[in-house]
Amino acid sequence: MNQYLALSEEVKKAQEEGKPVVALESTIISHGMPYPRNVETARAVEQIIRDHGAVPATIAILDGKIKIGLSNTELEDFGQAEGTAKVSRRDLPYLVATGQKGATTVAATMICADLAGIRTFVTGGIGGVHRGAETSMDVSADLEELAKTNVAVICAGAKSILDLGLTMEYLETKGVPVIGYETDVLPAFYTRTSEFPVNFRADDPETVAAALNTKWDLGLVGGAVVANPIPEAHAIDEAEIAAVIDQALTEAQKNSINGKDVTPFLLAKVEELTGGKSLDANIALVEHNAHVGADIAVKLANKMD
């Protein structure tokens, strides 16, 4: 066992018994949603995963360890604490070495999941190529991680705060498959569709698990994006969300927001401007992803043992 890893009892037991485990990130809790709904959602998501035959492992950095599975108290603390560091690949060793608290992004969660032998990871949305990246060079480290770490990310696509076309191009260059779950086009987080076709479509968890298992059997390093559209009832009107995102982007520029602060700033602005409607949508889509992700993890576990 890696000396830096600290597995919860639930995760340890699951691994001993060969049960499927699903990773969850903590940045979505600390930087993606406000308290207390962040904690409520984190707990609900964990329960959905259990109800579908898998074991949840929320990942975070605490006391010089990479925690794989958080207790209720730890979860509550991550939800309430202010100023928790947002940890991507770059930040991970420093935060662990100095014993500081850190919330893991998609990239860092993939790294930690891989260290713990977990292949399935559920979240809301991935980072991507930002609009204007041709001058800012702001490309999320999530995309690099998808290129080199063997973990599948079940998400609702990416928000159109990003340049979705360039994000798809980047993933193509890096050889990362984007699999649409019951969809032919990339979902854009708040909306079920975008103008960009996915690479492949899967209509059941078995097909996704087969594709993942084959990729790794072939020695093809890297992850995959499983893009699962937001449930119809919670989708936000496209024109409405587009206007909100434009305004959020303008404000980010006006305030000279850059680096790792860009995404949290935009997420908070969108939520403020939609009066909480985006938060309801965010929660609904994460819960749906948990259901689909657990089903995929169960099928994958059958193939990999």
Ligand code: PSU
């Ligand atoms: N997109 C969302 N919600 C989130 C994030 C992205 O819809 O919570 C978080 C994730 O943790 C993701 C990170 O990995 O933001 C990407 O940040 P950046 O763009 O700085 O790489």
Ligand code: MN
């Ligand atoms: Mn960035």
